[in-house]
Amino acid sequence: MNFRKATRLGGFILSATFFFSCVGAVKEVDPTAYDITPVDRKMEEIPEACKTAYEMAIPRVAIVDFTNNTTFDAAKVLQAQESGSYSEATVGAAGVGVAPGAIGIVYGEATAGDYQSQLEMVTREVNAKLGESVAEGITAQLVEMGGAKVYTRRDLQKVIQEQQFQQSGLTDVNTLVQLGKLAGVKYIITGSVNNVNLKWVSAEYAKKGLSEHLGLVGAIAAAAIETQEGWNLTTDMTIKILDVETGEIVLAKNISGREVLGKTPQLTFDALIGGIKKAAMNAIADAKEDLSKYFKVRGYIIQTRTSPDKKSRYALINVGSKIGIQPGQEFYVYTFQVVVDPFKKTEECDMVKLPVTLEVTNQVQENKAWTVVKGDENQIMRVKIGQLVERKPVKEGIF
Incomplete structure (x- = not known):
């Protein structure tokens, strides 16, 4: 109900x-x-x-790395090894924004107080590998669900190398179908990571109003809202299933997943990438019913x-x-x-x-x-x- x-x-x-x-x-x-x-x-x-x-x-399925259409990819991160202290540092009410594409530590706009420290700056290179991570998540979901023989990424990579395919060309449907025929699979699953949205959710005002106006149901909802307070990250993706025999796209579905990163006043690049991947995995879980229709x-x-x-x-x-x-x-x-x-x-x-x-x-x-x-x-x-x-x-x- x-x-x-x-x-x-x-x-x-x-x-x-x-x-x-x-x-x-x-x-x-x-x-x-x-x-x-x-x-x-x-x-x-x-x-x-x-x-x-x-x-x-049971059909054989090959899973190709998803295309990463976001700004989160390879980056150089300026990491601070610091000593010092915050004085009355706070993150305020709803509406606080961040710059998700920023390099290094990301701060909320409402951070207040004095900050004094001595910094030793260290540069390191990181690669988000979102497309690869999402493909691995799809693989795990299919293996758990059953109904398909999953062609591993290593096996697929071997076919790519033998046939001298370029990874950058694997977004083209005709190329994917050709690859699938060479690999001897029935379906190819691929897609894209399209957008990442990050916002601060303040629950205090909503909790009070729900409890006052909706009674017991409001109290239940207020308790649920409290678990969502803090940085909320949403990852939007598209998942596609190609029938190799016909070349037809039999499924194209937009999915979205959310992850709560907590109430910390600052988010590192690593924390953001981790949150994006977890939100993507949540989206994949929601697509389980659609996937199972093809892998009976x-x-x-x-x-x-x-x-x-x-x-x-x-x-x-x-x-x-x-x-x-x-x-x-x-x-x-x-x-x-x-x-x-x-x-x-x-x-x-x-x-x-x-x-x-x-x-x-x-x-x-x-x-x-x-x-x-x-x-x-x-x-x-x-x-x-x-x-x-x-x-x-x-x-x-x-x-």
């Missing part, structure tokens, strides 16, 4: 969205508590035309168990933790029929999604997982050994 409420406080409109999620705990089950009944021995009859649906070909996990049912009253059923599927299956994930279940084209007179496979869901329990092994069959009492009895299962798009949970 979610609801949105807005109120006016001292000339400002405060608007907040609150999410309440009734996400239950992962189901703990003992499948052996139920005997295998005659209904559990029934098997799906798979028409010849539908057997190709069981080919578990399929398997089939190898055993069922039914309670004596036939109101509860378990199903054992032939996929597990080795390809990213985790407790709480859900699967569709398919049955099949053959349809005949009235004009071509050819037989085609029709996959019919049953009105049930398989929810993965705590019983997950490397190549198997027990699930609870969820649905109408009559529909759950249609689940049989041999039926195809497909993982639903993976969503980032709201807690």
Whole structure:
């Protein structure tokens, strides 16, 4: 459940969205508590035309470094090794700005007080490597999620060197498609880091107003706002998936992630780069559902168990933790029929999604997982050994 409420406080409109999620705990089950009944021995009859649906070909995916369109790249940083003290140094209310592209230590404009020190200046060269870092984050996300064989950056680099590709040319779609064909992959994932925004968030005024005007809900929101006070950094990116076989861009999505850097009155270049990368990783996590639509996990049912009253059923599927299956994930279940084209007179496979869901329990092994069959009492009895299962798009949970 979610609801949105807005109120006016001292000339400002405060608007907040609150999410309440009734996400239950992962189901703990003992499948052996139920005997295998005659209904559990029934098997799906798979028409010849539908057997190709069981080919578990997991696509190979190559991930190319993202293009860095921001001003944060290689830089020379003037670092101060200092002794001295601040006197009454503070960072003030909302609206304090910084210069994210500045070299060295970045100060808020509202920093006040006297500062005396003796400085020993040291110059060092740094490289943000944002494009490489984002690509590694995508790689980690895909490996965790499963459903794809990820082509490592080292393997891809070898192909680039052998074919004398220039890294600077890897933003061109035709070049990427050509590279993908040479590498023998189905998809290429790439994109760009487009913008970085840094601002100071002052929570005190908002917290007071929310508590006074929205009561209990306001108090809950105020507590949440307090954790966001300080420097808030946002990284905006674009992620693309290219189908190597067709050359088509099958996904182009703008994503954004945020990271709170804290209330320190000064930010170093290293702290900013670290914040940018963390915000980028948060954005990638939000793109998990979109990615999982292209890298599906399929398997089939190898055993069922039914309670004596036939109101509860378990199903054992032939996929597990080795390809990213985790407790709480859900699967569709398919049955099949053959349809005949009235004009071509050819037989085609029709996959019919049953009105049930398989929810993965705590019983997950490397190549198997027990699930609870969820649905109408009559529909759950249609689940049989041999039926195809497909993982639903993976969503980032709201807690």
